[in-house]
Amino acid sequence: MTDAELVARTCAGEVEAFGRLVDRYYDDCTRFARRMLGNRDDAEDALQEAFVHAYRGLPRYQERDAFRGWLYRIVVNECRRLAARRWRSERHMVRDQDVLERVASREENGRELHDELQSSLERLEPMLREAFLLKYGEELDYEEMARMTGASVSALKMRVKRARDRLRPMLEREGEADGAR
């Protein structure tokens, strides 16, 4: 059954048809959200919100758009929203000892992602990271990325290039450290 057919059945009242779409896309979207936000809990929150919005917004989905692209746009936006909220609250958190400790313990219990790719990604600013993940992680083409992010193809190409130029030496260094083992 195609995505468009499942959307139609969902709009006709079959919530389980949406369940099929969840089965198809939730894991892929989770990967993106985890890499984007660097944290499993945040990724889960973003995903839940994204899929609920997608469900509610289905009547507005038009069949000429690929469903996957439409869904990812919602996921990208939700990740941005959550990152912005987190950044805002973390700015205020500097003064609050309790909150600092909470943040520290969240990192300690392993919900943060720690591989070399992630530590390199963390050093990229969000716009660059997002573009890089969509291109190299999700392997989308620039037209799709433009639709998802609202940015122009040329702007995206620039961001991906800058991300790549910054990441390459970082990953090579980490790679060398690995190679020494």
Added chain:
Amino acid sequence: MEHDDDRELSRRVADAYPRVGPADASAKLRLMERLRRESQPRAESPQPIPFLVWRPATAALATAASLLVGTVLGWYLHDRMGRQAPASELSPSIAEVPTTREVRLVQFVLSAPKASQVTVVGDFNQWDPAATPMVRREGGAWTAAIPVAPGRHVYAFIVDGDRWVADPAAPMAPEDGFGIRNSVIVVGGTEST
């Protein structure tokens, strides 16, 4: 060359990217639960009333009425089904079904001379591997006779406890989603609606 660097980078990222793992199964379950609540038209869904909550008088009346209906229906159904189906095999949902259910005795056969144990499992015995052990006959054929309601049924054989085998003589069912091929049997007669 920038191209080679790019390919190398692509490869490394493609390699490392998925290692953050799939979503927790519970996350998807929670999502679906939330969406089901959203999709219900009423604020509260009606809760099923368990029998025991009914007041004793009403319960007694219901019991008496049901026993009467049950007895009458029981006679009728028993006649139609002969001796193959003990009461415990009746689906409780039969209370909703006004028409009777004819049942046919179906012989399942599998040639498996080297097997030490064969069972048949299908929707007619709830896929329970313990339900229908087959009997070995002369020449290595294994057989079992099962009462099956009219309509379409899917089934398979389990040889020696863990090897699933489709019926070589029967139509194939499409891929079941579990990686194991089922067979199809069509039993004649009038289906219950």
Added chain:
Amino acid sequence: MRRAIAFLLLAAALIRPSLARAQNADRHLLDRLDPATAEEVWKIAESARAQGVPYESLLLTAAEGASKHAPPERIIVAVRERYTALSVAKEALGAESTPGEISAGAGALMSGVSADTLARLRQMRPKGSLLVSLVVLADLVTRRVPVETASTALLRASRMGAKDEDLLRLRSRVESDIKKGVSPAAATISRLQGLGVNPPPTPPRSGPR
């Protein structure tokens, strides 16, 4: 004596003032699943019931998955796939169809046959049973007869008034031809001719299958 006990058991089974009690008895089909998976499957089945789609079939799919030691996520996916297939089959074949026809229709859909073919089969046989036609169709497609060829073959056979026995015999002969190395499409076409039905066009050599 045994008869009396049987009747009492039956009567006990019939004391069900609410539908929910009957439903809960079917729930034992999910006993072999872990609680979270069982709960999810049950919810899907309830949705199906609300839509008038045969829900017991979904519980049986879950029981099947449990017997086959499938991982819980796979079971849930399979149950949902079956639900949508049953739902589409019911629409395509008409609400008056029997549970067997709907089940066979779902099987055909899951093997790759289009809903449109189901609807057209029903148009050809509004009153008669499509059960065997759909079982044979699903079988042929599962044996790699191209969907187009198999669908056209069944539609034509149906239009010519082929009986269920003829279709079953067709299926059986196509199966043995395939085992002897004949291409599935060619086997179908030639056996269809044997029924006295005009064969569908030969598919192009470089077909998708």
